[in-house]
Amino acid sequence: MKNLNQLKYIIPVVISLVALPSCKQFLDVKPKDSVADDLTIFDKASSETAVRGIYRGLAADNYYGLNFTSIGYLSGDNVKWTGSQSIVQDFINHNVKADNATISGVWAAIYNVINRANNAIAKIPGVNDVNLLQSEKNQLIGEAYFIRALAYFDLARTWGGVQIVTTPTTSATDKNGTPRSTLAQTYAQVLSDLNTAESLLITPTAQNPIRANKETVWALKARYYLYQGDWANAEKYASQVLGDTQYYSLLKPYSAWFANNVVASKESVFELAYSATYTNGERGQWQPPVNGGTRQWAPNDAFVALVNNPLVGGTRSSLVASAAIGWYGNLYYRSPATDPAYIIRIAEIYLIRAEARTQQYIVSGVTTQRDGALADLNLIRDRSGLVPTTATTGADILLAIENENRVEFGLEGHRWFDLVRTGRAAAVLGITDTRKYLLPIPVDQVSADLPQNP
Known part of the structure; x- marks a missing residue:
């Protein structure tokens, strides 16, 4: 298709507000002529509804409500498919085609979230409502930046460099000609959004993992820097989150964070309701x-x-x-x-810090880094009733962390992305064709501006 016809999927044309009485208020996607564009976000209530709508998009079935997460575990080595639909089996077989309906739906859902965030970022600063304090504005805008960062992070690790769109879509053609960015540029957008979110959000004053705060940003920064191989910053931001024992801690036994209908526990750094x-x-x-x-x-x-x-x-x-x-x-x-949909758990932050410390130990030989890594790893093991690891060398500790990640997050969407980012997909899964480490761009998105992955 020519000239970004993919924008029919990338970004819904405009958003209009639907006021609902519950926490599930969200932005309904309608054609542009359904509501005047300057009225979509105009006061405190509509600003808050707009941001709730971003979370609603994040929780949709095609995003963290099901399909995006399924890519991470179906592509790994913990889960089997019991049905007959080839579009699912293709992830397990690592033979995903560009016409796979799952990746088309996920792609559309992620860009839907980005457009909702873009609308909030563009319009909330200009809202003139005496009932909307500047601190409340900052919080809402900061949440939008954080979620947009998460969305671009997910696009980058799934597809590589993508089109970066940071303004609202107002027509079916206004983003025509937007080029595909490089992977480095896409990750740079993630970091930029995280930095902006960090400057706007506050540290938590109550336990509320279903809304982003400054420490939620730190947690995603820890993951981001781990993916970049910036071990020092991965350790730094993980430590900043782990330092807040008032709101975050490992729960024991292991099932305490999800069993017996528990929600929003101290195990969760960020989850969706x-x-x-x-x-x-x-x-x-x-x-x-x-x-x-x-x-x-x-x-x-x-x-x-x-x-x-x-x-x-x-x-x-x-x-x-x-x-x-x-x-x-x-x-x-x-x-x-x-x-809940579990996006970041405190267990991940401990294992991020353990891996970052181990990598620094391998380079520097500083034993305090190794000892710190083992302490973090053994906390995860202890809460699951296991004895301390016997690993002592850097390579063995990294393998122990990998194995712990596999079991700890076995039914969450981590395994595939972990093996790809660590370069272990070939050894563990036997996938030596590195072209398969990225998914194909959905066929209905491919154009001169958005070339297909190899």
């Missing part, structure tokens, strides 16, 4: 028919063996359960499906 009227799509895919699900995907034999091994899984065996149909994942189990 759902309700009986706006449910999480994960549950239906994991639970077996006896529990009202379809068990379309399930933990594979290798992962079941790992989590049920008391020397490897420990109490993380709570992630799986068995039924007559076979083993199934039990992270998403609530009925109705109000399970």
